[in-house]
Amino acid sequence: MGTIGIVVNPNSGKDIRRLVTHATMIDNLEKVNILCRIIMGIGSLGGNHDIYIIPDRFRLGRAAMRDLQDTEEVKRVQILDMVYFDQQDDTTKFTEIMVNEKKADVMIVMGGDGTSRAVAKAIGDVPLIAVSTGTNNVYPTMLEGTSVGFAAAAIASGLLSREDIGPRGKRIDIQVADRRSDIALVDAVFSTSNFVGARAILRNEEMDSVLVTQCHPANIGFSSLAGTIEMITPDDDYGMFLDLNWNKHDYICAISAGVMLKFGVDEKKMLKVGESITQKPDYDGTVAVDGEREVPFRAGDDVTLTLTRNGPRKVDVRKAVELGAKRGMFKV
Amino acid sequence: MKFTKDQMLKLYEELVHVRTMNDKIVEFIFGGRIAGAIHPSLGQEAIVAGLMFAYENTPYEVWRTGTHRQQAAMARTVGLDGFLAELMNRATGTVHGIAGEYHLVKLDKKLLPHSGVLGVTPPTATGFAWSLKLGGKTNAVVSCPFGDGMMSEGYVYEAMNIASIHKVPILFIIENNGMAMSTPLEWESPIEDLYLRGISAGMKGSSIDGNDVEAVVEATLEGLDQAAKYNPNVIEMKTIRWGGHFVGDKQEVYRDMSFQEGLEKHDPVIRYEQTLLERGVANEDHFAKVKAEQRKLLDAAFEKAVEAPFPKKEDFLNPNIVYTNTDGLPL
Numbered sequence: 001m002g003t004i005g006i007v008v009n010p011n012s013g014k015d016i017r018r019l020v021t022h023a024t025m026i027d028n029l030e031k032v033n034i035l036c037r038i039i040m041g042i043g044s045l046g047g048n049h050d051i052y053i054i055p056d057r058f059r060l061g062r063a064a065m066r067d068l069q070d071t072e073e074v075k076r077v078q079i080l081d082m083v084y085f086d087q088q089d090d091t092t093k094f095t096e097i098m099v100n101e102k103k104a105d106v107m108i109v110m111g112g113d114g115t116s117r118a119v120a121k122a123i124g125d126v127p128l129i130a131v132s133t134g135t136n137n138v139y140p141t142m143l144e145g146t147s148v149g150f151a152a153a154a155i156a157s158g159l160l161s162r163e164d165i166g167p168r169g170k171r172i173d174i175q176v177a178d179r180r181s182d183i184a185l186v187d188a189v190f191s192t193s194n195f196v197g198a199r200a201i202l203r204n205e206e207m208d209s210v211l212v213t214q215c216h217p218a219n220i221g222f223s224s225l226a227g228t229i230e231m232i233t234p235d236d237d238y239g240m241f242l243d244l245n246w247n248k249h250d251y252i253c254a255i256s257a258g259v260m261l262k263f264g265v266d267e268k269k270m271l272k273v274g275e276s277i278t279q280k281p282d283y284d285g286t287v288a289v290d291g292e293r294e295v296p297f298r299a300g301d302d303v304t305l306t307l308t309r310n311g312p313r314k315v316d317v318r319k320a321v322e323l324g325a326k327r328g329m330f331k332v
Numbered sequence: 333m334k335f336t337k338d339q340m341l342k343l344y345e346e347l348v349h350v351r352t353m354n355d356k357i358v359e360f361i362f363g364g365r366i367a368g369a370i371h372p373s374l375g376q377e378a379i380v381a382g383l384m385f386a387y388e389n390t391p392y393e394v395w396r397t398g399t400h401r402q403q404a405a406m407a408r409t410v411g412l413d414g415f416l417a418e419l420m421n422r423a424t425g426t427v428h429g430i431a432g433e434y435h436l437v438k439l440d441k442k443l444l445p446h447s448g449v450l451g452v453t454p455p456t457a458t459g460f461a462w463s464l465k466l467g468g469k470t471n472a473v474v475s476c477p478f479g480d481g482m483m484s485e486g487y488v489y490e491a492m493n494i495a496s497i498h499k500v501p502i503l504f505i506i507e508n509n510g511m512a513m514s515t516p517l518e519w520e521s522p523i524e525d526l527y528l529r530g531i532s533a534g535m536k537g538s539s540i541d542g543n544d545v546e547a548v549v550e551a552t553l554e555g556l557d558q559a560a561k562y563n564p565n566v567i568e569m570k571t572i573r574w575g576g577h578f579v580g581d582k583q584e585v586y587r588d589m590s591f592q593e594g595l596e597k598h599d600p601v602i603r604y605e606q607t608l609l610e611r612g613v614a615n616e617d618h619f620a621k622v623k624a625e626q627r628k629l630l631d632a633a634f635e636k637a638v639e640a641p642f643p644k645k646e647d648f649l650n651p652n653i654v655y656t657n658t659d660g661l662p663l
Binding site: 028 | 333334510518524527528531537538539540541544546547549550551554555558565567593594597607610611612
């Protein structure tokens with residue numbers, strides 16, 4: 001019997017990029033559907049795992065439990081009893097409780113890059129399954145909920161070890177002067193926009209420079225931008241820093257869903273894991289982490305980005321299910 | 333997009349202005365100096381202040397409707413003294429004190445009619461926006477804010493449908509505070525993301541944190557910009573109603589009061605103060621100064637309004653005041 005924590009972000013997949021682009025929409029009803037499929041996937045393989053779901057103001061966990069009320073699988077599901085404020089910190093706090101008190105074997109996260117990031121702050125070495133319900137994500141992927149349940153069950157029942165899952169991923173540690181620190185999983189962008197507000201970056205002139213942990217031209221966003229110059233996989237032990245120049249038009253990338261931008265680069269620098277880069281912007285701005293303006297800085301602040309291997313141990317669901325099958329998970 | 337220091341300080345002043353007006357309304361009602369059920373926007377100041385700011389900082393001509401929770405925004409549109417006198421049914425009010433805040437219309441100030449009947453405002457606002465388009469008026473849009481309760485009225489779907497089919501220059505803003513009078517959202521709608529109703533009508537839409545004043549400004553400016561391009565759209569702003577439906581409403585009878593735990597984390601004024609402190613834009617002394625200034629301003633304005641005479645009996649029977657023709661002029 002194992003323990004599984006599930007984060008469902010009620011706020012992912014609905015920001016203002018949907019007003020000005022053709023970004024993907026995943027409403028909360030669909031999130032409940034996916035959650036139901038995850039629970040059924042976990043429960044159908046036996047194992048009597050304890051499943052904890054994060055509480056939220058919109059009661060997405062309760063909605064899934066209501067939809068599954070006549071099933072055996074739902075009997076081991078509970079909404080974690082914790083104080084929450086419908087803010088990003090809830091996700092980190094839930095993860096802390098799941099990891100430290102409930103001794104979770106695996107965490108499942110439904111949301112965007114930002115939701116995985118909030119979990120990554122507290123997850124440590126516990127395996128993470130990241131399911132995309134956000135805006136054109138890079139870190140979490142679009143996954144079938146039932147398969148996610150299978151993979152989680154394989155880990156929770158001990159069929160898969162942490163070594164089977166693979167090493168911990170890359171992470172960018174951000175330090176703003178001596179005031180504030182934060183992390184990013186995929187990209188950290190110096191933005192000239194000096195407020196957090198609706199978080200999404202909509203205009204190219206807002207982007208000054210970027211550090212990515214992984215990039216590919218088929219992605220969307222800053223990872224796509226960097227990926228048009230050079231591709232970096234999650235396994236590579238390096239990242240790439242680009243100082244952007246919007247007066248040059250050397251490359252074209254998909255900066256948002258269906259939105260292309262031409263850009264150029266003044267400086268390209270490869271960073272190995274363990275290396276840092278420090279910028280001292282002459283403007284008040286924000287560091288956008290994984291696509292969202294999040295970390296404010298003031299003109300003249302030293303802002304240091306360090307590439308580490310402190311990211312989550314991310315589960316390849318397809319590979320996990322394959323291994324589970326080979327080890328008898330589906331034998332009745 | 334960037335906010336200058338002056339703009340940040342102005343936004344803070346707007347937030348405090350809205351909060352202070354809310355506090356004054358409560359004070360005047362419990363002091364027996366305002367009659368009737370008034371619905372201040374306590375806890376929802378970021379939306380009111382954000383809309384006020386966005387309307388004044390967009391390049392477009394914004395025709396707007398009011399709501400029962402947007403006193404400060406309506407006052408900004410028609411003038412503070414006239415609005416407060418109208419709120420107190422004084423003859424010096426914007427429409428001579430016979431309408432009260434609910435039925436305030438001031439077309440020469442771009443304030444369109446909004447109805448006390450739930451659901452009626454979006455259709456009339458849509459019709460007006462359509463007329464702007466048909467009349468060939470460019471760079472003119474309609475902003476139509478309303479609450480989550482109104483989203484349960486069929487008229488609103490019809491308005492969104494018409495707006496979407498005919499590409500009407502309108503921005504629908506759903507001020508979702510989770511309570512429709514005494515009915516929690518989950519009792520009236522299986523869908524808690526109400527902007528999806530607009531999406532289902534074929535519009536673009538999004539949902540934002542309605543307690544973050546800068547997010548409200550940013551989203552509203554984008555929404556107005558899209559509307560001006562004849563892309564009607566809907567923005568849901570999620571917030572929390574602090575008090576009863578109206579001042580004096582005993583909400584503890586029907587509401588799970590656990591929402592009050594940690595409410596300060598959602599307080600738009602406190603949140604923005606923390607933001608400004610972190611940015612080094614303002615300090616506690618500044619906050620105290622703004623609060624004192626707004627208190628002084630609104631103390632004086634409320635006293636001035638309440639000292640004004642009541643309308644005469646004949647005014648209530650004067651069709652040139654009570655009714656209006658299609659041009660918003662006397663009969």
